[in-house]
Amino acid sequence: MSEHDFSRRQFIKTVGAASVAAAALSFPFIKASAGDMQFQGKTLRLLTWSDDTGLAALRNIAATFEAKTGAKVIADRTGSTSEMVAKLKAAGDRPQYDIITLAGVGAEGLASAGLLEKPDLNRIPNLRDVPAQYQTGAGGHGIGYLLWCNSLIYSTRTVTEAPDSYAALWDKDMAPNIFLPPPNWTEAMDLIIIAAKLAGGDEHNVEPGFKLLEKLKDRVITLGENPNQIAELFRTGSLDMGGLYAPAFFPKQIRDPSYGLGATFGMKEGFYTDLMLSVMPKHRPGDTDLAYAFIDHSLDPLVQGKMAEDIFNGPVNAKAIISAEARKSPYILTPEQISEKAIMHDNAFLATVHDQWIRRYTEIFSS
Amino acid sequence: MAHSTLTRPVGAAPLRPAKTISPSARAWLFLTPSMLFLGVLIAASLLVLRMSVGTKGAEWSGFSLASYAQLLEPYYLKSLLLTLRLALVSALIAVLLATPVGYCMSRLQSPLLRRVFLAAVLMPLLVNLLLQSYGWLVILGPGGMLNQALLGLGLIDRPVMLLYNQTGVLMGLVQTAFPLAVLPIASAMRGVARSYEEAAATLGASRLQVFRQVVLPMSLPGIITGATLVFAYNASSFVVPLLLGGRRVPMLAVMVHDQIAPLMNWPAASAAGVVLIVTTLAIMTFSEFVTGRRRRILEASQ
Amino acid sequence: MSNLLKSLFRGAAPLPGETGRFAMGLSGVILLLAVLPILTMIVMSFSGASNLDFPPASYSLQWYQAAWNTFVSPDASDVLSLGQAFTTSLLVATLSMLFATLIAVPAAYALVRCEFRGKAAALQLMSLPLVFPMVVLGLALLLIFDSLPFQLNTSRLVIAHVILALPFVVRNCTAAMLSIGSEVEEAAKMLGASPLRAIVDVVVPLMRSGILAGMLLAFIISFNEFTVTYFLYNIDVMTVPIWMYSRTVSSLDPTVFSFAVLIVLIDFALIWALEKLVGEGGVSF
Numbered sequence: 001m002s003e004h005d006f007s008r009r010q011f012i013k014t015v016g017a018a019s020v021a022a023a024a025l026s027f028p029f030i031k032a033s034a035g036d037m038q039f040q041g042k043t044l045r046l047l048t049w050s051d052d053t054g055l056a057a058l059r060n061i062a063a064t065f066e067a068k069t070g071a072k073v074i075a076d077r078t079g080s081t082s083e084m085v086a087k088l089k090a091a092g093d094r095p096q097y098d099i100i101t102l103a104g105v106g107a108e109g110l111a112s113a114g115l116l117e118k119p120d121l122n123r124i125p126n127l128r129d130v131p132a133q134y135q136t137g138a139g140g141h142g143i144g145y146l147l148w149c150n151s152l153i154y155s156t157r158t159v160t161e162a163p164d165s166y167a168a169l170w171d172k173d174m175a176p177n178i179f180l181p182p183p184n185w186t187e188a189m190d191l192i193i194i195a196a197k198l199a200g201g202d203e204h205n206v207e208p209g210f211k212l213l214e215k216l217k218d219r220v221i222t223l224g225e226n227p228n229q230i231a232e233l234f235r236t237g238s239l240d241m242g243g244l245y246a247p248a249f250f251p252k253q254i255r256d257p258s259y260g261l262g263a264t265f266g267m268k269e270g271f272y273t274d275l276m277l278s279v280m281p282k283h284r285p286g287d288t289d290l291a292y293a294f295i296d297h298s299l300d301p302l303v304q305g306k307m308a309e310d311i312f313n314g315p316v317n318a319k320a321i322i323s324a325e326a327r328k329s330p331y332i333l334t335p336e337q338i339s340e341k342a343i344m345h346d347n348a349f350l351a352t353v354h355d356q357w358i359r360r361y362t363e364i365f366s367s
Numbered sequence: 368m369a370h371s372t373l374t375r376p377v378g379a380a381p382l383r384p385a386k387t388i389s390p391s392a393r394a395w396l397f398l399t400p401s402m403l404f405l406g407v408l409i410a411a412s413l414l415v416l417r418m419s420v421g422t423k424g425a426e427w428s429g430f431s432l433a434s435y436a437q438l439l440e441p442y443y444l445k446s447l448l449l450t451l452r453l454a455l456v457s458a459l460i461a462v463l464l465a466t467p468v469g470y471c472m473s474r475l476q477s478p479l480l481r482r483v484f485l486a487a488v489l490m491p492l493l494v495n496l497l498l499q500s501y502g503w504l505v506i507l508g509p510g511g512m513l514n515q516a517l518l519g520l521g522l523i524d525r526p527v528m529l530l531y532n533q534t535g536v537l538m539g540l541v542q543t544a545f546p547l548a549v550l551p552i553a554s555a556m557r558g559v560a561r562s563y564e565e566a567a568a569t570l571g572a573s574r575l576q577v578f579r580q581v582v583l584p585m586s587l588p589g590i591i592t593g594a595t596l597v598f599a600y601n602a603s604s605f606v607v608p609l610l611l612g613g614r615r616v617p618m619l620a621v622m623v624h625d626q627i628a629p630l631m632n633w634p635a636a637s638a639a640g641v642v643l644i645v646t647t648l649a650i651m652t653f654s655e656f657v658t659g660r661r662r663r664i665l666e667a668s669q
Numbered sequence: 670m671s672n673l674l675k676s677l678f679r680g681a682a683p684l685p686g687e688t689g690r691f692a693m694g695l696s697g698v699i700l701l702l703a704v705l706p707i708l709t710m711i712v713m714s715f716s717g718a719s720n721l722d723f724p725p726a727s728y729s730l731q732w733y734q735a736a737w738n739t740f741v742s743p744d745a746s747d748v749l750s751l752g753q754a755f756t757t758s759l760l761v762a763t764l765s766m767l768f769a770t771l772i773a774v775p776a777a778y779a780l781v782r783c784e785f786r787g788k789a790a791a792l793q794l795m796s797l798p799l800v801f802p803m804v805v806l807g808l809a810l811l812l813i814f815d816s817l818p819f820q821l822n823t824s825r826l827v828i829a830h831v832i833l834a835l836p837f838v839v840r841n842c843t844a845a846m847l848s849i850g851s852e853v854e855e856a857a858k859m860l861g862a863s864p865l866r867a868i869v870d871v872v873v874p875l876m877r878s879g880i881l882a883g884m885l886l887a888f889i890i891s892f893n894e895f896t897v898t899y900f901l902y903n904i905d906v907m908t909v910p911i912w913m914y915s916r917t918v919s920s921l922d923p924t925v926f927s928f929a930v931l932i933v934l935i936d937f938a939l940i941w942a943l944e945k946l947v948g949e950g951g952v953s954f
Binding site for chain 3: 390391393394395397398400401403404405407408409410411412414415418464467468470471472478482484485486487488489490491492493494495498499500501502503505506512542545546547550551553554555557558559574585586588589592595596599600602603605619620623624627633636637639640643644647648651652655
Binding site: 084183233355363365366 | 424497500501508510511526528530532533609610612617624627628631632
């Protein structure tokens, strides 16, 4: 116990020292390339999410970046509608943004339409500390930014012990009223795979999974399109459990006991993650050096740790600095937990079955 | 712009403009300003039509009817029927509820009361539906006021699900489109001169008879307009099934959304859109044809 | 039911042509139901708590204060302040209302009074924006505007909103015109008015309530439109619904409710102003 504690503290110390050193090293690096406050007077146009993750990105990434480099970050926070990717694709070669943060599926759509520039990885020094599988996505067109980690959400009032398996969703006594993700989300695709695995199949043999999902139909209150509605349903005692859903949707409500909202990553099957990417459109309006500097800054160990603590996002940087206090929280994921239990879904494979699976899922849960 | 076309003939031929242009030309002259705007819409429609016979990834160069063939599958047919049914029922309910409200509005004397009525009628259109959906949740949700009251009174054992199913969607459709039904009805009823009512009453008709046999038939155009507006508006509804249906009521517009993003299959979305548009327009035309004939007979008999 | 109705209608004393008490009561109840979710929202905007508990345990103006703060001291990181979005929205909505009305009145006249080739097609075209799934329309319009050799910003929003509002305005105008009867116009012509004079001086004033209804709807539709606007806005031109969207997804606190209450108030002011402007004791309905 104490030994374990010691080693953990030691680890934090080492990581802390390393990152401070890295920060100290990287700062002169920027300085050396063009002098202090290199981007004074320049503007970066960022499209990010409108949810709390987007808000936290402004706080923890954009604000610190502005302070460090003198650049101005203008953020459009309407990027979470599903129409956004369609809009970007339609706008084609007239992009309004320098950097867009979005999910892997969306990035792949834009990349296949030939709208994205393939970034030069050598210009992003912090990528060194990012494990290979999280470095890039969408065929090298996107730089890993954070891991969207999906949990089981449960009511701390009616479910006394955090569930340790996805099978809990099928436990009628434990959770009479449940919610599931809406069919158009990748979370639903992951849930289908989970159900298939629970029923003895896998992603290439999903039929048993659909059969298993059918059993949930009568207990499903809603397919949660709107996180705030879901939080309200938990607060008013109308839901007992649900998922897959990211606790990153509920950073405030989880901390507020009046919601009775809990989330767990502790399922023995592991937890599913979606790699969120930063992409650079071709023909962007702004400065390229600035865009690279921003992406690099978003991968900074301090910034990554801050994002994890603030809104429960999974850090991609293996050296992300997470305080000892935060490590105790069941919602804040550490790089170690991620490397142990995170399952990343295969966007390329999902693209081939997406249409059919959405249909089946919609049909099963139609009221 | 519109104004200039409206007044130009006066300046050009102030004496006898009617003789210089044929009625058909005059009609199109009146329609020109709106056609300038609708031209953009026509272009958009053609674009959608072209996309609907394209293929995913080659929207402009490919050609395939696969997207239409796909719509014949039960999944889409069921959704189309559901959409039309919900739109139709919501239009009937909305008109039924809007008729007394429209009548009252058309007969209100006090300006203050009239403004309050108008404001209340317009409110469902004014407020973002996302915000209204929280209002519904508070009232009708499983843990909402109504359920708590019913549970408290011992009338039910477990909450009645009024949201996240077809009931919830139907209610939302009626509520959000309600102003569209009330306004034309009120407008038409206002056009029915009060003297007709007085004449009928003098001849011994009861108030209900006056309403049913004089006011109602005479304001039929407004009522039909209201019904068609609600029907058409709701047939392409997306936000209501999303927020009040808990995504469990697969109306066609929701599927169109799924195809646009995340599936990025624009041909499929366009084809579904085209089918939805054509079906809705056909039903609207049919109902207007039927009721239009009745109206003409009615007008002829007056 | 019908007997009950009858007796209630009879039981009410007022003169024929005035509203019976029963009809008033019924309408009141129906309207109350229609605005119920909004009323709860308004109550919640005065909540003293930070969640959506209803009825609120305590009341305060804290959310209005928070809303005011965002208005006067916007986040530096925001693309556009609420004030700018608000100005754009008002401008776009006013222009859309004016254009839609100016083009809809002659169109309604042509559709009601004239028999001409292509009338059926014109009628269908007028209903088209109504039945178009918004997301498809938004996408198609964006593709069209982007293919133009020149860049439109605010004007493309106005064009889109006029198209969206047109069916409502045209229908309200046609409904009003249908119930006027062509004899009024003919009488004016017999008295020596030119056909156009007859329309402008006689028919249009009689249509006033329908036109007003259409104008109101056009303004409201433009002011609140989201989906199509979402495709067409850009980083420099943003409307209030877009701005609100970027706020409501995160942190749903009653601040957004107080914004909505403000929007309702604006629309009320508009109703009042329109009635005053048109005069004659404020004839709108």
